[in-house]
Amino acid sequence: MTEKTQITRLKLTDFRNYDQAGLSLSGRHVVLVGENGAGKTNFMEAISLLSPGRGLRRAVLSDVPRIGAPGGFAIFAAVDGMAGDVEIGTGTETADDGNPVRRLRINGTTARSVDELTDHLRVLWLTPAMDGLFTGASADRRRFLDRLVLSLDPAHGRRANDFERAMRSRNKLLSEGRFDPTWLSGIEQQMASLGIAMAAARREMIGLLAGLIESDRQTSAFPSASLALTGFLDDHADAPAFELEELYLSQLSQTRYRDAAAGRTLDGPHRADLVVRHLEKDMEAGRCSTGEQKALLIGLVLAHARLVATMTGFAPILLLDEIAAHLDENRRAALFDRIDALGGQAFMTGTDRGMFEALGDRAQIVLVEDGHLAT
Numbered sequence: 001m002t003e004k005t006q007i008t009r010l011k012l013t014d015f016r017n018y019d020q021a022g023l024s025l026s027g028r029h030v031v032l033v034g035e036n037g038a039g040k041t042n043f044m045e046a047i048s049l050l051s052p053g054r055g056l057r058r059a060v061l062s063d064v065p066r067i068g069a070p071g072g073f074a075i076f077a078a079v080d081g082m083a084g085d086v087e088i089g090t091g092t093e094t095a096d097d098g099n100p101v102r103r104l105r106i107n108g109t110t111a112r113s114v115d116e117l118t119d120h121l122r123v124l125w126l127t128p129a130m131d132g133l134f135t136g137a138s139a140d141r142r143r144f145l146d147r148l149v150l151s152l153d154p155a156h157g158r159r160a161n162d163f164e165r166a167m168r169s170r171n172k173l174l175s176e177g178r179f180d181p182t183w184l185s186g187i188e189q190q191m192a193s194l195g196i197a198m199a200a201a202r203r204e205m206i207g208l209l210a211g212l213i214e215s216d217r218q219t220s221a222f223p224s225a226s227l228a229l230t231g232f233l234d235d236h237a238d239a240p241a242f243e244l245e246e247l248y249l250s251q252l253s254q255t256r257y258r259d260a261a262a263g264r265t266l267d268g269p270h271r272a273d274l275v276v277r278h279l280e281k282d283m284e285a286g287r288c289s290t291g292e293q294k295a296l297l298i299g300l301v302l303a304h305a306r307l308v309a310t311m312t313g314f315a316p317i318l319l320l321d322e323i324a325a326h327l328d329e330n331r332r333a334a335l336f337d338r339i340d341a342l343g344g345q346a347f348m349t350g351t352d353r354g355m356f357e358a359l360g361d362r363a364q365i366v367l368v369e370d371g372h373l374a375t
């Protein structure tokens, strides 16, 4: 049995094009309707910042406060969350060095880490910026996959950051021609254990998702995806972790001169790619039509949402920006039914209220106009 998490109140201060805006929510799905540039995606971005990371735009903190605002931005949310009712406040303050720093308060107490947010709610999203996922750079697909992993395993982000830091140290030593074996071995040891842990977490997520997609295949209105990882220790995917660690470690120590010449580390989890195929068509996702790719992506995000719900016992908050625009009426109705069946609260945006008719009273309509909200 999946329980619901829901945002019941949201207040934005100096956030993007919002000066002061507040909203009480009924717990139903929320449809934000407004003209281009009204502030719909900004609203979604604010909710995405109730999860660890940089939100759905991957924004730099200094871009987020309203232009002309005297200080930072603030987001306040009252949430009926995974650990009961909670009040979350997040935003930026200016540090002593003049740079903005993110602050997070949970029930009035300063949180030690933004990871604490995942004790209360999980937020997943799909935005038009992700439309080119299957044809674009592998870094985007890696990031997408890592976000999927993060939603179930908050430690994944820390591992990835620590790996990056260790790799940067190795690159620096190599670029300076400092081939100190003791120093390099220590760093490479760290890279090997973190890198293999990252790869294992990604593989586990792919396995879980594959199982869920398979069980949904008959009933889903969306195409099914098969997922695979390539680009890192491909020939040894089934080897136990300790063997992989040894293998990667020896790879790193043998490639020092090559990597020094290249100016970067050429092998590692930072080079992995997520390969997605359209199962029914047996075709690589990148070669499918635009509409097919969008439907695949929607199917994937919904499957992931169901996985999060199953694993945590709580349906995640879903942010679906401009999701209805490219779907025909039947697909749209099927999508709304799938979203509703997840049992959580979904936020959707559109320029035309009519597109959401099939949701009926399952959704609350919020009108967005030039940084103002009205229900």
Ligand SMILES: Nc1ncnc2c1ncn2[C@@H]1O[C@H](COP(=O)(O)OP(=O)(O)OP(=O)(O)O)[C@@H](O)[C@H]1O
Residues within 6 Å of the ligand: 015, 016, 017, 018, 034, 035, 036, 037, 038, 039, 040, 041, 042, 043, 063, 064, 065, 066, 067, 351
């Ligand atoms: N830091 C900021 N301060 C003030 N305004 C900003 C800031 N960042 C973005 N904006 C403005 O916010 C406005 C609304 O952007 P948003 O992306 O939310 O629009 P939208 O309603 O989703 O539009 P569309 O339907 O075109 O996607 C834009 O005009 C943008 O220029």
